[in-house]
Amino acid sequence: MDQTIWADVTAAVDRALRAVPRHGRRPVYSDRLIVLMLLWAVWHDRCLSWACDRACYGTLFRPRALPSISRFSRRVKGERVRAVLQRVHDDMAVRGTAGPFGLLSDIDGKAVLVSPVSKDPDAKRGRAGGGFAKGYKFHAYINEHRRVVVWCVTSLNTDEKLAAVELLAHVPPGHGQADAPAGVAAGAPITLGDSNYDSADLHRAFADRGLCLLTPLRGEQFVGPGGRHPRTLAQMGPARREVVAAWDQCPDLAGYVMKSRNNAEGTFSVLSLACGLDRLPGFVRRLARVRRWVGCKVILYHARLLAQEAGKLQAA
Numbered sequence: 001m002d003q004t005i006w007a008d009v010t011a012a013v014d015r016a017l018r019a020v021p022r023h024g025r026r027p028v029y030s031d032r033l034i035v036l037m038l039l040w041a042v043w044h045d046r047c048l049s050w051a052c053d054r055a056c057y058g059t060l061f062r063p064r065a066l067p068s069i070s071r072f073s074r075r076v077k078g079e080r081v082r083a084v085l086q087r088v089h090d091d092m093a094v095r096g097t098a099g100p101f102g103l104l105s106d107i108d109g110k111a112v113l114v115s116p117v118s119k120d121p122d123a124k125r126g127r128a129g130g131g132f133a134k135g136y137k138f139h140a141y142i143n144e145h146r147r148v149v150v151w152c153v154t155s156l157n158t159d160e161k162l163a164a165v166e167l168l169a170h171v172p173p174g175h176g177q178a179d180a181p182a183g184v185a186a187g188a189p190i191t192l193g194d195s196n197y198d199s200a201d202l203h204r205a206f207a208d209r210g211l212c213l214l215t216p217l218r219g220e221q222f223v224g225p226g227g228r229h230p231r232t233l234a235q236m237g238p239a240r241r242e243v244v245a246a247w248d249q250c251p252d253l254a255g256y257v258m259k260s261r262n263n264a265e266g267t268f269s270v271l272s273l274a275c276g277l278d279r280l281p282g283f284v285r286r287l288a289r290v291r292r293w294v295g296c297k298v299i300l301y302h303a304r305l306l307a308q309e310a311g312k313l314q315a316a
Contacts, residue, residue: 004307006060008092009039009299016087020080027075029067034075035084036061042296045276047283048073076292085295092302093147100149101172106142106264107193109160110271111135112153112294113279122287126156135280136290138271139163141171141191144260146267146305148298153291160196165205174210188212192261198243200236207239214257217247267301275301 013035022031040061041051049069050056057063067075075081094100111128113135114120125134137158141150150170154163174189190212198215206213233241246254272278277297284293 001304001307001311003060004310005300005303008303008306009088010036010061012088012091012299012303013039013084015091016084019087020083022080029065029071029075031075031078031080031084033063034067034072034078034081035088037063037066037072038076038081038085038292039296039299042293043300045281047281048076077288082292085292085299089295089299089302092299092306093149095302095306097143097145097147100143100147101189102144103189104144104260105149105189105191106261106267107164107167107191107197108140108142108261108264108268109163109196110138110140110268110277111156112138112277112290113156114285115282118285120285122155122290123285124155124157126158128156136287137163138277138294139167140264140267141167142264142267144263146263146270147302148267151294151298153287153294155287161199161202164193164197164202168205168209168211171209171211174212190214190257192258192264194261198240200240203239203243204237207237212242213239214243214246214254216258217244270304271297271301274304277301 013032017032017035037051038048040057041048044050044056046056052066052069052072054063054066066072090100111126111133113128113133114123116134118134123135125132126137127133128135133156135156136153137156137160139152139154139160140148143149150167152163152166188210191206191214193213193215195216195218197213198218203213233244236244275297277294280290280293284290
C-alpha cells in the first residue's frame with residue numbers, strides 16, 4: 001500500500017509541475033525534488049533536517065543529490081512550491097469523484113494541539129475535547145466522498161463561524177441562488193454542521209450563495225411553551241426559519257440527514273490515527289509552518305484514500 005500511496009503522490013506532483021509555470025533560471029535542485037522531500041518528511045513525521053540526510057531514504061524514494069538544510073528550508077517557502085502543493089491538493093481531492101462538491105457536504109473543525117508549555121505565539125488556548133488546550137484548529141469542508149476540498153488553519157480560539165465564512169468564499173454557488181432570493185430553493189446543496197455553526201448570519205451567508213446549512217438548533221431550552229416569538233422568527237431571516245421549520249415539522253427526517261455527519265467524524269479519525277494529525281511535533285511551530293505541515297498531511301490522506309479505493313476495485 002505504501003508503494004501505491006507514494007506512486008500516486010509522485011504522479012500528482014509531476015502533473016502539478018507541468019501546470020504551474022516556472023520563472024527565472026533553473027535551480028540546482030529542482031522544485032520536484034524539494035516538494036517530494038517535504039512530503040517524504042511529513043509522511044514520516046520528521047523535521048526538514050532529517051530529509052537532508054541520505055540515510056533516511058529507501059527503495060520508494062532515493063534522490064541522487066540532496067540540498068543543504070539551509071537551502072532546503074529556504075526553498076520550501078518559495079511561491080512555486082506553495083503553488084505546486086496547492087495544485088496537488090486540488091488534483092487529489094477531485095480524483096475518484098465526479099466533482100469536488102456534491103449535494104451533501106460537511107463542515108467541521110478539529111483541534112491540532114501543541115504542548116501546554118509551548119512558547120509559540122501563534123498557538124492560543126481554546127476549547128478542545130470538552131476542555132481547554134493550546135494549539136491550532138483545522139477547519140475543513142468535506143464532501144460526501146470524504147475529500148477535504150477546502151480547509152484552513154487558525155489559532156485554537158478562533159470562532160468556527162468566522163472560519164466557515166472564509167471557507168464558504170471558496171465554495172461554488174449552488175443552483176438555489178437564482179431560484180429563491182428570499183431563501184434557499186428546494187434541491188440546493190446541503191452542508192451539515194454541528195450546533196456551533198447555528199447562527200442566523202451564517203445561515204444567511206450560505207443562502208446568499210444558493211446553499212443550505214443544516215445544523216442542530218441552539219437555545220432550545222429558552223423556547224417557551226408557546227413557541228418562538230414572532231419578532232425572533234422575523235429577525236433570524238428566511239434561511240434559518242426554514243431550518244427551524246424542518247426541525248419542527250420533520251424532526252425524524254432532519255435527524256436522519258444529520259447522521260451523515262459521521263462522514264466528517266470518520267475523516268478526522270483517519271487524519272488523526274493514520275496520518276498523525278492530532279498533535280503537532282515539537283519542530284512544527286508558527287502558523288505558516290503549521291499550515292504547510294497540515295497541507296501535506298491532507299495530501300497524504302487523499303493518497304491513502306485513493307489507494308484504499310483502488311484496492312477495493314481490484315478485490316471486486
